[in-house]
Amino acid sequence: MRFELTEEQQLIRDSVKEFVQSEIAPLAAEIDRDHRPPLETIPKLAELGLLGMFVPTEYSGAGLDALSYVIAVEEIAKACATTAVMVEAHNSLAIWPILHYGTEEQKQAYLPGMATGETMGAFGLTEPGAGTDAAAQSSTAVPTEDGYLLNGQKVFITGAGYAKVFVVFARTSNEGPAHKGISAFIVDRDLPGFDIGEGERKLGIRASSTPPLMFSDVRLPKSALLGKEGQGFEIAMRTLDGGRTGIAAQALGIAEGALAAATDYAQQRVQFGRPISSMQAIQWMLADMATEIEAGRLLVYQAAWLESQGLPHATAGAMAKLFCAEMASRVAGKAIQVHGGNGYTEAYPVERFYRDAKITEIYEGTNEVQRILIAKSLLKSTRRA
Secondary structure: OOOOOOHHHHHHHHHHHHHHHHHHHHHHHHHHHHOOOOHHHHHHHHHOOOOOOOOOHHHOOOOOOHHHHHHHHHHHHOOOHHHHHHHHHHHHHHHHHHHHHOOHHHHHHHHHHHHOOOOOEEEEOOEOOEOOOOOOOOOEEEEOOOEEEEEEEEOOOOOOOOOOEEEEEEEOOOOOOHHHHEEEEEEEOOOOOEEEOOOOOOOOOOOOOOOOEEEEEEEEEHHHEEOOOOOHHHHHHHHHHHHHHHHHHHHHHHHHHHHHHHHHHHHHOEEOOEEHHHOHHHHHHHHHHHHHHHHHHHHHHHHHHHHHOOOOOHHHHHHHHHHHHHHHHHHHHHHHHHHHHHHHOOOOOHHHHHHHHHHOOOOOOOHHHHHHHHHHHHHHHHOOO
């Protein structure tokens, strides 16, 4: 299947590519080295419409489709995986559930500020004891006369260091199956009892802010409930269905950045009196890298296109994430090999691409989880009546 981009989608690609080269690429190595979120880029991302891509125009958003979104994430990740995940988490994880499950009052209250970058958002699902097992939530939101009392902790929360609004999941009931007792809430940063911890220093996407959230008797009004009580697990899983396509696009962009760096280096590096690009061993590595990237792009674009058409896309998204995450690690590894010893140093970007690629196999559902989802879909579709 070949995707012909619309004129608008091609314009988005060209605009984002130009923006990346002028505003994002020059900062990528610095913010990685310093473990510093590029907060100065947020207003510029908002001005280009990249912080409210799904948001309808009536809420100050760009009103674009999922394919336009993954194209933008892909282009950003070619230069900086950290900035790509900032855009991805804000759009896919924070905005999407409010847009699809929020009341009109909640949409009016939050979406305009989120779309314009005035209010950055984050997604609070993961806990110290609830990673892949998302139903094992220990955070609680005990119903009270006028709302809920929130207690607990979340970890590895992308954007938590600068976000102002959080979609948080907590247990509201212990009756019945574990996943049926989870609810979702929109939580403002400035509420008493809500504290942000110190972020980790990570192997890759080092500039991404991921500190823990701590809730101690945080009083939430009834209006903070997102969706219905007990609907939180459904909201989380549906949000991740689309979110993993964004991560696949991030992985795809990382791989494309690594290939571009390797191709450029191979044509400049001279050994035995000729550019190493003339050597078959190097050519074969570049050919394998390019082929895998093209396959990954088709998977990502197909998943995004299905979502844009309102068609089932969970399995396609799982396939895209599974393939692209592992492909990005392979491609980045080969890019280092093309660079030889130079590729193992911070003087060249491929070592950063290699470190950044690994996380795409882990967050928003590990690749083991993606295999489970794909297998269940396959077996369900082929089950005998």
